Amino acid sequence: MAVVPNTIFSPETAARFDKLASIYPVKRSALIPMLLYAQDEVGYVSDEVVAELAKRLDLLELDVRGVLSYYSMLRTKPAGKYNVQVCTNISCMLRGGFELLDHCKKTLGIGHKGVTPDGLFSLEEVECIGACCWAPAVQVNYDFHDDLTPAKMDAVLADYAAGRGKDVK
Numbered sequence: 440m441a442v443v444p445n446t447i448f449s450p451e452t453a454a455r456f457d458k459l460a461s462i463y464p465v466k467r468s469a470l471i472p473m474l475l476y477a478q479d480e481v482g483y484v485s486d487e488v489v490a491e492l493a494k495r496l497d498l499l500e501l502d503v504r505g506v507l508s509y510y511s512m513l514r515t516k517p518a519g520k521y522n523v524q525v526c527t528n529i530s531c532m533l534r535g536g537f538e539l540l541d542h543c544k545k546t547l548g549i550g551h552k553g554v555t556p557d558g559l560f561s562l563e564e565v566e567c568i569g570a571c572c573w574a575p576a577v578q579v580n581y582d583f584h585d586d587l588t589p590a591k592m593d594a595v596l597a598d599y600a601a602g603r604g605k606d607v608k
């Protein structure tokens with residue numbers, strides 16, 4: 440295991456990474472989970488994250504960036520505190536997903552991958568999030584909101600803005 444004396448991560452995350460790097464027969468198999476945990480802690484996959492994960496897994500930074508650029512759920516820029524992901528895939532599209540996305544764009548004043556000036560919300564158009572039976576569906580951070588209408592979406596956004604969102608700790 441590569442020794443990383445000056446880690447950028449919290450002791451808990453660094454310990455989790457030490458473990459992840461040791462449990463797979465091929466060390467680089469730990470890369471995607473590590474990228475996701477790093478993104479949760481740092482807010483995005485920064486250059487420093489790339490450098491440390493490459494060192495931890497004995498990879499080139501280019502290898503890490505190759506994986507990073509493939510997965511749309513990994514970000515290289517900070518998202519808002521609440522990342523609003525609107526599904527426009529087939530079930531959601533048929534039940535108003537695009538209208539919901541347009542509504543969010545108008546309400547938040549930002550486009551796809553945009554962040555509100557106060558950093559509270561970011562917006563993304565995403566592919567299926569596995570909630571097709573309850574379309575149209577939106578994911579905010581790790582929480583799902585479904586069977587939405589523009590009016591219900593307004594209430595969801597207002598709850599987060601007021602600190603009452605589903606996953607507000």
Ligand code: FES
Pocket residue numbers: 526527528529530531532566567568569570571572574575576
């Ligand atoms: S198509 Fe939107 S959740 Fe599956």
